Amino acid sequence: MKVVRSVLQMQDICVKLLGKGKSIGFVPTMGALHEGHLSLMRRAGRENEILVASIFVNPTQFGPKEDYRKYPRPFSRDRQLAKKSGVDYLFVPSVSGMYPEGLSCSVRVQGLTHLLCGASRPGHFDGVTTVVTKLFNIVCPSRAYFGQKDYQQASVIKKLVKDLNFSVKIVVMPIVREKDGLAISSRNKYLSPKERKAALVLYRVLSMAKDIFASGKSPKAKDVIKKLKSFIANEPLTKIDYVKIVNGKNLKDVKTVRTGDVFALALYIGSTRLIDNTIIRR
Numbered sequence: 001m002k003v004v005r006s007v008l009q010m011q012d013i014c015v016k017l018l019g020k021g022k023s024i025g026f027v028p029t030m031g032a033l034h035e036g037h038l039s040l041m042r043r044a045g046r047e048n049e050i051l052v053a054s055i056f057v058n059p060t061q062f063g064p065k066e067d068y069r070k071y072p073r074p075f076s077r078d079r080q081l082a083k084k085s086g087v088d089y090l091f092v093p094s095v096s097g098m099y100p101e102g103l104s105c106s107v108r109v110q111g112l113t114h115l116l117c118g119a120s121r122p123g124h125f126d127g128v129t130t131v132v133t134k135l136f137n138i139v140c141p142s143r144a145y146f147g148q149k150d151y152q153q154a155s156v157i158k159k160l161v162k163d164l165n166f167s168v169k170i171v172v173m174p175i176v177r178e179k180d181g182l183a184i185s186s187r188n189k190y191l192s193p194k195e196r197k198a199a200l201v202l203y204r205v206l207s208m209a210k211d212i213f214a215s216g217k218s219p220k221a222k223d224v225i226k227k228l229k230s231f232i233a234n235e236p237l238t239k240i241d242y243v244k245i246v247n248g249k250n251l252k253d254v255k256t257v258r259t260g261d262v263f264a265l266a267l268y269i270g271s272t273r274l275i276d277n278t279i280i281r282r
């Protein structure tokens with residue numbers, strides 16, 4: 001595995017590989033790699049001749065009060081995990097390499113980005129779509145792999161690719177969970193032992209929601225949400241950001257719950273904000 005830090009060098013390598021007709025699978029990450037990231041890498045490795053993964057903690061997608069500075073950056077561990085997962089090129093650009101003269105351009109996906117996480121993280125998705133556009137232009141991937149864990153992000157990126165005619169196929173992979181059900185996240189590292197226990201509320205609520213939906217009736221979304229919110233309100237150390245049932249395509253709130261809708265939630269456990277979701281199947 002080759003570690004590439006220079007943007008120009010990465011672009012040069014990828015353009016040459018494309019010229020030789022190689023398919024490039026790409027997994028963009030912010031590092032602190034875990035089994036969720038590695039599942040994307042393994043699949044990308046199986047489906048493409050060349051596997052490129054990136055590690056870039058992108059400052060423009062963090063709000064001023066968010067965790068950009070304290071975001072974990074365990075590079076030597078990440079390098080080992082990426083190598084074990086079959087990565088050919090690990091692209092690790094610097095902030096000044098990615099934004100040498102600041103940025104006059106920004107790529108915005110209208111419509112989907114002010115909802116759900118976008119409501120409490122203004123500007124977040126503009127940072128994501130702009131950096132993903134840059135990464136796609138550098139890596140020229142045939143396929144790029146994202147996790148359903150960030151359902152909204154994957155939806156926004158699919159729309160970006162469609163609207164701007166990127167020739168990359170977006171593959172979305174299932175959420176990888178800890179044994180007890182907590183969705184694996186780099187931010188789980190922030191949790192104290194007490195908070196780690198409390199964080200199970202996310203999975204409990206998802207399971208409750210799934211049970212309600214599996215009952216076969218078409219419940220009113222607001223009734224389900226009310227019930228789940230009152231369950232969450234009794235949980236220690238927990239504060240609700242949002243609990244929503246949305247249309248799987250346009251991410252707007254639904255009134256009646258149907259197959260393909262998405263139950264999505266964001267909760268603060270102590271000061272750590274965690275998200276999770278499930279696609280409703282009935």
Ligand code: AMP
Nearest residue numbers: 029030031036146147149150175176184
């Ligand atoms: P991040 O490093 O948090 O930006 O995540 C990089 C990619 O890994 C994104 O596409 C995430 O959706 C995906 N990802 C993060 N956590 C998980 C997980 N638990 N299961 C599957 N994919 C994940």
